[in-house]
Amino acid sequence: MDFKPYVLMLFGNALLTTLISAVVVAVILLREYRPTIQRLKQERRTRQR
Amino acid sequence: MTITLTIFVAVLAAYVLVAAGLARLIKNRDDFYVMGEQGSTLLLVGTLAATFLSAVTLMGIAGISYSEGPLVIGALGSFGAWIGTLIAVVWIGRKMKAMQCRTMMDFFDRRFNNKWVSVVALILMVIGLLGYGIIQLIGAGLVLAEIINVPFPVIIIAFTFALMVFCSLSGMYGVVYTDTMMFFTMLAIAFVISPMLIDQASLESMRDLGERLPGYWTLAGANGRTFSWSISQFLVWILFFACTPALVSRVFPAKNDFVILKVAIIGVFFAPALQLMVYMAAAAMQVIQPGIEPADRAMIVGFMDHTNPALAGLGLAGLMASIMSTASTLFVLTGFALARDLYEKLFEKQVSEKRSVLLGRVSQIIVSIIVCVIAIARPAGIYWISIYAGSIFAVAWLPTIVGAMKWRRMNSAAALACMLVGSISFVLLGELERNALITLPAGLDSLMIAFALGTITLIVMCLVRSPSRYELDRFEEMKSQRMSEITIGRFLQQDSTGATLIREYRRVWLVLLTVVVIATALWGFFFVRLGL
Numbered sequence: 001m002d003f004k005p006y007v008l009m010l011f012g013n014a015l016l017t018t019l020i021s022a023v024v025v026a027v028i029l030l031r032e033y034r035p036t037i038q039r040l041k042q043e044r045r046t047r048q049r
Numbered sequence: 050m051t052i053t054l055t056i057f058v059a060v061l062a063a064y065v066l067v068a069a070g071l072a073r074l075i076k077n078r079d080d081f082y083v084m085g086e087q088g089s090t091l092l093l094v095g096t097l098a099a100t101f102l103s104a105v106t107l108m109g110i111a112g113i114s115y116s117e118g119p120l121v122i123g124a125l126g127s128f129g130a131w132i133g134t135l136i137a138v139v140w141i142g143r144k145m146k147a148m149q150c151r152t153m154m155d156f157f158d159r160r161f162n163n164k165w166v167s168v169v170a171l172i173l174m175v176i177g178l179l180g181y182g183i184i185q186l187i188g189a190g191l192v193l194a195e196i197i198n199v200p201f202p203v204i205i206i207a208f209t210f211a212l213m214v215f216c217s218l219s220g221m222y223g224v225v226y227t228d229t230m231m232f233f234t235m236l237a238i239a240f241v242i243s244p245m246l247i248d249q250a251s252l253e254s255m256r257d258l259g260e261r262l263p264g265y266w267t268l269a270g271a272n273g274r275t276f277s278w279s280i281s282q283f284l285v286w287i288l289f290f291a292c293t294p295a296l297v298s299r300v301f302p303a304k305n306d307f308v309i310l311k312v313a314i315i316g317v318f319f320a321p322a323l324q325l326m327v328y329m330a331a332a333a334m335q336v337i338q339p340g341i342e343p344a345d346r347a348m349i350v351g352f353m354d355h356t357n358p359a360l361a362g363l364g365l366a367g368l369m370a371s372i373m374s375t376a377s378t379l380f381v382l383t384g385f386a387l388a389r390d391l392y393e394k395l396f397e398k399q400v401s402e403k404r405s406v407l408l409g410r411v412s413q414i415i416v417s418i419i420v421c422v423i424a425i426a427r428p429a430g431i432y433w434i435s436i437y438a439g440s441i442f443a444v445a446w447l448p449t450i451v452g453a454m455k456w457r458r459m460n461s462a463a464a465l466a467c468m469l470v471g472s473i474s475f476v477l478l479g480e481l482e483r484n485a486l487i488t489l490p491a492g493l494d495s496l497m498i499a500f501a502l503g504t505i506t507l508i509v510m511c512l513v514r515s516p517s518r519y520e521l522d523r524f525e526e527m528k529s530q531r532m533s534e535i536t537i538g539r540f541l542q543q544d545s546t547g548a549t550l551i552r553e554y555r556r557v558w559l560v561l562l563t564v565v566v567i568a569t570a571l572w573g574f575f576f577v578r579l580g581l
Contacts (some may be wrong), residue, residue, distance in 0.1 A: 006267045007580030010120050011572040013128040014321035018568035021135050021317040022561050025310045028139075029557060032533035037554050040547030 053197040056362040060369055061211045067230065068215040068223035078405040081220035082151045082385060088225060088302035090311045095229030097299045097316040099374035101134060102235050102323045104189035107371050110324075111331040112345030117270035118258075119328035124268055126282030127328075131320045133290025139313040141292055142300030144454055146309065147532040151301060152382070153294045153446075154390035160453045160523050163461035169468050171390055173445050174294060175383055179420070180438025182379030183431055187424050189372040196349060196365065205424045208373065213417035216381040217410040221302055224381045231370030238352075238367040239323045242360055243330035246351050250333035252578045258335055265332075266579070281494045288443035288500060292450055295378045306536035307553045311560050318564050322571065329575070380416050388412035436483075437476050444471035444499040448507050454527070456511060460520050463510035471503025 079085050084092075110122045150156050157170045186208065194201040215223035247255070262271040268279050290296060299316075303309045327348065334347045337355055341347050352364025388409045392398055400408060423431055445468040452459045452467070478495035481487045489495065516524070540550040 002581070004266055004580045006120050006124060008576055009268065010124045010325070011576040011580070013124060014131075014325055015568050015572040017128065017131040017135070017321055018314075018318050018564060020132065021139070021314050022565050024135065024139055025313055025557065025561055028310060028533070029554065032531065033537070033554055036537050037547075037551055040551060044546065044548075 051198065052358060052362065053365055054199060056365050057193075057197050057199070057207075057369065060366045061207055064227045064230065064373070065211050065214045068219050068227055071219035071222040071226055074222050075218075075220060075406060077402040078389075078409070079151070080222065081406045081409050082301075082389065084221045084225060084302035086302060087304055088308065089304060090308050090315065092225050092229050093299060093303055093308060093312045094316045094319065095232035096225045096374075096378070097134070097138065097296065097312060098319040098323060099228040099232040099235060099370065100295050100299060100378045101130075101316075101320050102371055103375040104185055104368070104371045106324055106327055107238075107348055107368055108189065108192065108345040111327050111348045112343065113270075114328040114331040115335050115341065115347035116344040117272050117274075118262070118265040118267065119325070119332045120266065120268050121270035121272075121274060121279075122282065123325060123328045125279045126286050127321065127324050129283040129286035129288075130290045130324075131317060133287040134296055134320050135313060135317045136287075136291040137293065137296040138300055138309065138316065141450060141454075142297040143306070143309050143532050144527075145297065146300050146303060147530040147535060148527055149530075152385050152390060153297055154386060154394075156450065156453070157464070158390075158394060160459075160520070160527065161461040161464055162519055162523075163465070166461050166464045166468075167390070167394070169465060170446070170449075171386055173441050173468060173472060174386055176434065177438050177441040178294065178379045178383045178386075179416075179423075180431070180434040182376050182383075183420055183423050184435035184438070186372065186376050186420065187427060187431075189368070190424065192346070192349065193368065193372070196353070202425045205421055208376070209417045209421040209424070211373065212377050212380055212420070213414055215377050216384055216417070217413035220406075220409060220413075221381065224377045225302060227377065228374045231367075231374045234363060234367040234370045235323055237360075237363045238348075239326035242352060242356055242364055242367075243326040243333075245356060245360070246330040246333040246337065249355060250336035254336045255329075255332050256579050258332065262335070265335075275491055277491050277493075281497065285440070285443070285494055285496050288447055288496065289440055291443070292447045293439070293442050294382050295375065298378075298382060305539065305553075306532040307557055309532065310557050314557075314561050314564050318568055322568075325575075380420060381413065384409065384413040384416045387416065437472075437479060440475065440496050441472055444475045444496060444503055445469075448500065448504040452507050452511065457521070457524055458511040458516055459507075459524070460511065460514055460516040462514050463507045466510045467503045467507035470506040471499050474502045475499035 075081050110127070113121055114123065145153065145156050148156065148159060150159070154167065154171060154174065158167050186205065190204045190208065191201055194204045215227055256266070258265045264271050264273055268276065300309055300312070303312070330351060331347050334341065334351045338350060341350050349364075349368065352361050352368075356364065388411070389405075392408060392412075393400055393405065448471065449464045449467045453464065475495060478487070478498055482489055482495055489498070537550065540553070541547060543549065
């Protein structure tokens with residue numbers, strides 16, 4: 001096996017870009033939307049009961 | 050009529066027809082400038098990716114990938130561009146959208162309410178957009194003229210006529226819809242033509258290129274570039290892309306925050322996907338046909354000589370798309386700057402909705418004529434301006450925008466000083482270096498020094514001068530404006546049960562996970578085949 005670290009850097013950075021964007025979006029969803037979503041879900045459950 | 054000329058005419062006609070058909074959607078100024086904020090995920094991903102992939106990728110960087118190796122720019126320089134794009138969308142664009150900005154100039158006007166700041170920002174924007182756009186149009190137009198054997202002035206007149214129709218008849222609608230059409234031709238280059246060329250060459254032969262051209266699969270490349278050069282490329286591209294109006298303004302037509310978040314994931318995935326597939330295909334061309342001169346024609350030779358006629362036509366359409374999508378965005382923003390930011394706001398003209406749209410259309414026609422004349426005449430000055438044009442946003446705008454968004458002490462004097470010091474020192478250093486009067490240390494770019502000087506000036510000015518009451522109020526107001534709150538409010542207004550909001554929230558998670566899986570599979574495959 002002939003490991004080429006620079007090739008890992010090329011495709012690793014491409015993957016890292018997607019991972020960073022995913023983490024940034026996940027943080028926004030969790031911090032800015034999740035509390036409202038949880039509250040709405042709770043309200044719906046209460047109404048159903 | 051040759052097949053290439055037929056494709057050229059047909060593709061232009063298709064774009065013009067679509068843009069003309071969209072003109073009926075323009076009812077008011079919001080429709081003209083931000084598509085009435087009705088941009089969907091597909092449209093915004095299309096316009097973002099199409100604007101991102103310019104002729105520089107298909108020709109210039111593909112040429113470097115062909116002759117020196119795909120890692121030379123791809124591994125760090127392009128990585129900076131991808132991260133810069135993410136910053137432009139998810140941070141700067143999203144924040145400006147929350148502030149209800151229709152153009153980036155709105156941000157400067159609202160944050161500082163200072164005519165000098167607005168005038169300097171506007172001048173820099175027009176120089177930056179036109180200088181960068183025209184030089185791309187000239188460079189790619191010359192190549193296209195040679196391929197389809199049509200005189201260069203005819204190509205430029207045809208392009209600018211098409212751009213005039215997109216931009217003046219249907220404003221942002223025309224640009225976004227045609228960009229999305231162009232995005233599909235670019236996808237065909239990346240995911241149909243490039244894999245075919247890679248398959249023709251075979252991944253094993255591509256991997257063995259390192260034996261024929263030592264350093265081909267390294268960061269230094271076959272020409273042995275220094276590590277500091279690669280680092281400087283990363284910094285230059287991240288600074289350039291983070292606040293270029295061409296990318297930031299793609300967010301303004303978004304329907305809601307969920308669209309922006311999905312664009313941040315999908316659009317930012319397509320930035321490396323489109324580029325790296327092209328760079329890999331350029332490396333494949335080194336196996337298939339070594340010795341192409343000049344190297345920046347490698348991909349064009351690949352389309353024309355190593356695929357079937359239908360795919361060659363598609364490749365040509367993709368090349369045209371890469372020129373036009375970037376140019377249309379740059380020119381539509383210049384037209385907006387003239388009509389909205391200069392005439393309506395700086396001259397404080399009160400105009401009706403109808404007159405505002407008319408004004409926008411007239412300014413697009415004026416911009417098209419100016420572009421056409423300069424591109425055909427090709428004065429020496431435009432080449433000089435182009436050296437500095439694109440990067441002016443990085444040195445002059447980026448520190449100002451970041452300071453204005455994050456620092457309470459930020460004031461108009463600091464903004465003005467930062468923009469002037471950043472841009473003037475950039476040009477001055479560049480000229481001194483170009484004329485061999487100074488030599489910058491290896492890996493240090495004049496852009497980085499100018500960026501640092503502008504930032505230091507900004508910090509000093511903020512420390513010595515206090516912000517006005519207006520600036521403090523705007524800062525507090527800006528902090529309270531959040532895209533998420535606006536979106537939640539709108540969704541709950543339409544559906545008080547919250548079912549639609551919950552569904553959209555879940556969709557973003559689904560998109561996020563799907564794209565992560567696709568990216569892992571795609572880049573993992575290439576690494577296993579080429580890196581092990």
